[in-house]
Amino acid sequence: MKEQAEDIETLQLLAEEEGEDLEDEIFAAAEALEEDLDELELRSLLDDPDDERNAILTINPGAGGTESQDWADMLLRMYTRWAEEKGYDVEMLNHQAGEEAGIKSASISVEGEYAYGRLKGESGVHRLVRISPFDSDSRRHTSFASVFVYPEVDDSIDVDLSEGEMDFQTFRSGGKGGQHVNKVDTGVRLVWDGELSNGEEVTITAECTQERSQFQNRSRAETMLRSRIYQAERELREQKKEEIESQKKSIEWGSQIRSYVLHPYKMVNDHQTETKFSNVDAVLEGEIDPLIEAFLLHGKKDRDTSPA
Numbered sequence: 001m002k003e004q005a006e007d008i009e010t011l012q013l014l015a016e017e018e019g020e021d022l023e024d025e026i027f028a029a030a031e032a033l034e035e036d037l038d039e040l041e042l043r044s045l046l047d048d049p050d051d052e053r054n055a056i057l058t059i060n061p062g063a064g065g066t067e068s069q070d071w072a073d074m075l076l077r078m079y080t081r082w083a084e085e086k087g088y089d090v091e092m093l094n095h096q097a098g099e100e101a102g103i104k105s106a107s108i109s110v111e112g113e114y115a116y117g118r119l120k121g122e123s124g125v126h127r128l129v130r131i132s133p134f135d136s137d138s139r140r141h142t143s144f145a146s147v148f149v150y151p152e153v154d155d156s157i158d159v160d161l162s163e164g165e166m167d168f169q170t171f172r173s174g175g176k177g178g179q180h181v182n183k184v185d186t187g188v189r190l191v192w193d194g195e196l197s198n199g200e201e202v203t204i205t206a207e208c209t210q211e212r213s214q215f216q217n218r219s220r221a222e223t224m225l226r227s228r229i230y231q232a233e234r235e236l237r238e239q240k241k242e243e244i245e246s247q248k249k250s251i252e253w254g255s256q257i258r259s260y261v262l263h264p265y266k267m268v269n270d271h272q273t274e275t276k277f278s279n280v281d282a283v284l285e286g287e288i289d290p291l292i293e294a295f296l297l298h299g300k301k302d303r304d305t306s307p308a
Contacts, residue, residue, distance in 0.1 A: 001040065004033045038293075043114070045296040050234065051117025053151040056093070056227055058107040062125070062144030069102030071128045071143040074284060076106050079122070079147075081286030088112035092210045093220055101134070107208075107224065109152060116151040121272065121295030122288075123149045124257030131263045140263055144256065150231035152223065159226040164194020170214060188217040190225050198236055204228050258291070260284070273298040 008029050015022040046052070059075050061068035083090045089111040096104040110119065125146050132141040153159060170185035189207035196202055206224035208217040260280055261267045268277045268291070275294040277283060283291070 001033070001037060004029065004036065008033065042293055042296065045300050046114050046117035048117065050151040051120070052114050053116045053154075054109060054111045055116040055119045055149055056107060056109055056152050056224055057119060057122070058094075058105070058148045059103070060105050060146050060148075061098075061102065062146065064141075064143050066098060066100045066102060066134050067132060067141050068143045068145055069098035069100075069104060070134070071102070071126075072106070072145040073098075073102040074128070075126060075145055075147060076103060076108070078284050078286050078288065079110075079119075080108065082288050083108075083110045083112075083115075085286055086112065086118075088115055093208050093224065095209065111152075116149065117296075118292050119149045121292060121299075122147050124272075127256040127259045129259065129261045129263065150227050151234075153227045153230045157226075157230055159229050161192060161222070161226065161229075164192050167191040167193075168218075186212070186214045186217055188214060188221045190218075190221045192225055192229065194229075196229075196232055196236060202232065204232065270294065 008026060011022050011026045011029065014020055015026065057079055059072045059079075061072040080090055089109075091109040091111070092106070093109055094105065094107040096106070098104055125144055128143045128145075130141065130143075131138050135141065167190070169189040169191065171187040171189065187207065187209040189205065192204045194202065204225060206221045206228060208220040208224065211217045211220060257270070257272050259267075259269045259271070260283070261269070262280055266278055266280045268280050268283050270276070270291050273291075273294040275291060277290065279287075
């Protein structure tokens with residue numbers, strides 16, 4: 001950063017002393033420096049030990065049938081586009097299509113530096129207000145979908161699944177692999193019943209449908225399951241009273257973390273930070289960095305003002 005700033009000063013001196021027209025070059029260098037400083041500031045906020053991990057993101061529609069299922073699919077597209085634009089690797093882990101449109105549920109893995117740290121503030125209920133494309137009378141509808149983000153565990157984290165009882169279920173998958181996966185029970189669902197470190201009994205589920213073989217799906221489902229158990233333990237360490245499943249707010253009015261309004265006006269309102277944007281279309285196309293940064297800055301402010 002310091003070297004970049006010094007280079008800009010040198011260019012300014014050359015322009016003043018030699019009379020050279022370096023305005024475009026100076027502007028480009030200053031813009032690059034500003035972007036690098038913004039990135040550096042953001043990295044400084046990602047100071048939790050798990051922030052640098054890959055993320056697993058799961059989306060579920062709320063009540064409302066096709067409306068909510070379509071909204072869940074819009075969110076899946078938004079996060080996928082954001083991740084791809086950031087250069088992250090995105091892998092579909094589970095995808096259950098809705099009957100008419102949208103999805104019944106989906107899980108993706110987002111792999112890359114600080115994926116979890118950047119996405120962790122997206123957990124919660126997301127609300128959409130729009131003129132329904134599925135309503136012949138063109139009435140306004142409100143839809144809800146829930147997003148859950150947790151860090152993907154690796155070999156450096158020991159989560160012992162043998163401490164509880166695990167039910168292994170298979171079902172016909174609709175993922176990649178063509179006709180083969182529709183004839184064979186390749187989809188895998190793991191249901192783990194056990195105790196967290198504080199003695200709470202929990203049931204945690206993970207499923208994977210996207211791989212070609214049952215073995216591959218089981219391996220990915222185990223990683224998801226271990227990650228969810230680890231996240232539940234994280235929340236206990238942070239003195240939260242409920243495990244991850246009981247923390248899921250009801251997907252309904254009053255519980256949303258963010259609202260996306262497309263009618264009668266256009267506005268994205270993040271209720272966690274009171275950040276507002278009028279360009280809803282850009283946000284739904286994956287431009288969510290300002291919302292992510294606002295969440296991280298808001299968290300830093302809370303830490304700075306908390307008693308020692």
